[in-house]
Amino acid sequence: MGQAPPGASYNTNGEGLPLIAGAGDFKNRHLSPKKHTTSPQRICIAGDIILSIRASIGEKVIADAQYCLGRGVAGLRAKKVLDSQYLWHWLTSSERDLSARGRGATFLQVNKSDIDSLQLPLPPLDEQRRIAAILDQADAIRTKRRQQLNPLGELPGSLFWSNFSANYPIVRLEEVGTVQGGLQISRARAANPIEVPYLRVANVQRSNLDLSEIKLLRATDREITRTRLIAGDLLFVEGHASQFEVGRVSLWNGELRECVHQNHLIRFRASRRRLEPRFAEIWFNTQRGATHFRRAARTTSGLHTISATTVKSAPLPLPPIEIQRAFVERVEHINAQRSRVEAALACDDELFASLQSRAFKGEL
Template sequence: MHSDVLAQTEHTISEEGLRNSSAKLIPAGEVIMASRVGLGKACILQHDTAINQDIRALLPLKPSTVDRRFCLYWLQSVKDDIIAAGTGATVQGIKLPFIKSLPFPDVAFEEQKRIVAVLDQAFAALDRALALAEANLADAEELFDGWLTAVFHDHPAEWATRKLRDLCHQITVGHVGPMADRYTSAGTPFLRSQNVRPFRIDLGDVKFIDDAFRSELKKSELRPGDVAIVRTGYPGTAAVIPDDLPLANCADLVIARPKDELHPEFLAMFLNSSFGKKMVAEKSVGAAQKHFNVGAAKEVDFAYPGLEDQRTIVNQMKAMRGHSARLYDQCQAKIDELQELRQALLRQAFAGELT
């Protein structure tokens, strides 16, 4: 449900499957809403569509009295209320009694159509502005990535090229094994793949281990200046362990400890660039999910200049990244503003304030 009209679904069901399942066939033109996964989303069906128990259809008792786009816009106007009513430990959901309790506006059919026409016109203008803002957002992301890739793809001929293993004191892997019963509420930060973002360590959802377990995991110990590299999921994503994280350990990450001749941030630059990601992808293994293993990391052919030139390029990268980040934030703020304006118009429409 990524748009107001659902034209195509990821999966299909046969007539026999429909007859032998609990799925319900909903006619084209009707409104459906998510009641579990994707809570708060709603759309109009372009075709007859089968739905399961996680989707509810809003079928009017008197079809000729309800404009379906009016119904859709109304659902969108109470989206926050629907999300807030969700319950459940892992996946939030709402129950049928709550849906039935939502107060549908008592508005004449002709007035419904007038409100829809006004909103359609306003949203068409908002959609054009939103498309432009999203295009600018993509440009801001591509600006930095394009510069980063050019550094390594078009590097001067005098740069040396060596295997990554020859430029590091050590390349190893974090702890691999069951962890569910080893986490503690405090202690040594224990990084996982989701904690490694391009160029930064994200401690927002970090786990912890106690001192006793940490003492068993010397091989996966992280030090400031180490380069932590995602091994599975988004292989090659890399960040340098910062000075303000003096003690940490990790699971299922490749750990590179550069020698003095290799600037850690320069290595992270390479791995986070499209050029580096392509090289990592070529050396990753696995059918369903790709893995970037220690052996593959050691065999990466790495081109690099002298240390002073590396420092200069790293400083240029930080300035470029800061500029791109400011552009990104400006574009994202514009997108947030346009989305909030849409919700404000919906609230006005269903409060009777739209003229």
């Protein structure tokens, strides 16, 4: 959590009755009051810090009006010797410590004693305000940097739809390449002669391969020939607990000399004369491009799944190959900008954490 937000400007119900704030009201650091009460038990006023003490322990908002506090939250009001913004930043730095005190079988929660037991450094009020101002400024830089990331992330999808949705024919993937299922993992594989690396669902993120852990399986020479990956192959996730992740796709660029894929990944190999694989990857990872898989997915025991037939029938706008490649270059430029912003944000976060640590050790 960073600098205290200004609040969402919620009001009472017109009868002077306070709104209830509960533990579920911390999305985007804004309150979402759900009902009113005529017999409030615990009241906070504008400027108080409302702290989550259940499940999302340590999340917090600034009250912008009078609220009755429901279960799962606690109200903190700074006394005259304590600057409220200093208190906000100290709570941010203490979030992990407070969360570690959580207890409970269904969900973790802390109580008033856990909060009271935390040690709050208390320099003179002017010093508190100086420290809070430094942390406010550092956090404002981080906030602006994060605001740059969202447009950069959404831009490829917006560009794709505006450029290609109505101007070019729509084809099915099976018209511009081939689809192949993967190898099933079982104990019977122990008898096979060849050990080979394979990709699984955890390795295939959205437009990104996580190769930090590569597992091995045993296969026959025929199986390896059938499922061997080559640079330019696309891998679609066949099943996922989230309907928004089924069908996510990433491009294989030949990162390993020899690699196959399991059956929970569906491979697509493009005809390179007609389709640039990176172009297809960008499209199917946009919100519109992924809609086909979400609609076609079947749900069994909480798992959303697609089939090779679903991948074959996936629709794709198909401009000439030269236009596809030019678009890919444009997206790569955008992604390079995004990477630079992410690197700068990581430095900002590191600086803020350092300042925060020094602030409450009396070293700032």
